[in-house]
Amino acid sequence: MRNFSRRESLALGAGLALTPGLALAADKPLIRRPIPHSGEMLPAVGLGTANGFDENARSDLESVIRALLNQGGSVIDTAPSYGNAEQVIGDIVAAQNARAKTFLATKLEGLEVSGNAAEAQGCLSRLKTTRLDLLQLHNVRDPGQSLKGLNDLKARGLIRYTGITTTYERAYGAAEAIVKREKPDFLEVDYAIDNRMVENRLLPAAQDAGTAVLVALPFGRGNLFREVQKKPLPDFAAEIDCSSWAQFFLKFILGHPAVTAAIPGTSNPAHMIDDLAAARGALPDARLRARMAQYVTGS
Template sequence: MLPWFPVHPLWRGAMSGHRLSRRSVLALLASLGACGAAGRPAWSQNASPMLARPIPHNPAETLPVVGVGTAANFSGDPGRAGLMAVIKALVAGGGSVIDTAPSYGEAESVIGDILTQTGLGRRVFIATKLEDYQPGRLAPEARAPLQRLRTAKLDLLQLHNVHDPGQRLAELNSLKDLGICRYTGITTTYRSAYGAVESILKREQPDFLEIDYAIDNRDVEARILPAARDAGTAVLVALPLGRGGLFRKVRGKPLPDFASEFDCKSWSQFFLKFLLGNPAVTAVIPGTDKAEHMIDNLAAGQGRLPDAAMRTRMVRYLETLG
């Protein structure tokens, strides 16, 4: 389990929005490298911790509430310096969850290389997926991600985009006994599969569910999240910043004054804190390939979170923006 890392002072000035100066980013990354070499952060005094939540099937283990997704953004950057900066920022900021999949281009291999080069492999929680899975073939299929990620064991292995309400998880769960993974779960980002997901949650009670959820995409609140709560299933939120429309809606608009009541300093934090204000959510995994965005996102896991009344106010405010 990743130990908590406090927040670098440079980050505090970065929390006002997504943009950092190039000079600030370079200074931050230089300090991250120095801290990695020292084995511990040099700014350990007077910093706010990242909020962490327990994994319901193993309450002794907690996960930091903000991680990173790697779909569509971890296959470029041939030199990988930018992507390495994202992972360093994640860890230095107290995060640990890295979500990936074989279908995300070269993401698994890129992550494996970065974790090997930085020595951060033992400080992250790696979640990946099985796709086009066939009965009797899960074990050999699962060994390919192990090789690409260059790890002896996965933290979480999920059946990707489930759609069959009769899906059984016994064979998937057997991979834990084989030492391939520590936790198992299911995913979908398709509303058409919500019925199947609900059935699987109620019958199989998986360790984890990864599902799409955002302030402008709240359908899971009615049945899926309650079913996950009843099953003791941890919830990773995919697409927590929406599918593109949220930032278009707020472009050029200031945050509402009430955002300060839950320590929010950017629109990204506004959207993420809305989700984290729901206790059914274990962690959010916004995708990014930019260190400054990673830093901004991590701040959503610090300070106060909106309560139910405030979350309603947030939705209503967003609706007034047209």
């Protein structure tokens, strides 16, 4: 278990952001975005669990989920292929008696037309719930992929929303075709200040289909922090209530109108609080987003 300083403990307990992410907008409400197909509001920053969500660091993970929920967040994205993550999340959410406060999103690895009901039952059981908020087909690659199985699971009340995911550029065409034809409730894609290919076709297709967008890899698996290691946060970051690079990167993403929520991955509670602070205060308009990208990538 990581030992927290007194200051960190106080901040975690009080739900305040920690340095370097002391939120400039801590008193502002959390930004929520509507899921277009239902109008339900979703907090604009959630939690990704692809890395680090294993048994070894259970106490830190409990603190991460507590921090997410204490700050008003709810979205937790996971998958059967993320080691023990589903099981760990299921245990922690049950122990914190927090199911009603969480929006649990997971994935089917099998892409059968039937929707693989048995695999979905496995997710329900590991996540210790009777209904998933969102079930997504993981890494679609066939433009003809049917969502019949997912739609059946939704009709049976086992899931609330359907979705597909991809983080592979070579599969963007397939994802676009599925979004246009099947109109899933959600699309999960990679998008970051230095990785903007989805702006061309996928994000507009999602907007047209009324498909909510979850943003995976908002920090490029952490590479973005290394890219800016020698750069100070620019003065204009304060214009959008940014006090850390994580907030800067996330606010860039949230400034795109197609985006419903970003799901940064972390197993560090202080980082969770920092990330959530991006969902408070001002967001950049198109002009400022261009300036932000120019500052980080030079183009």
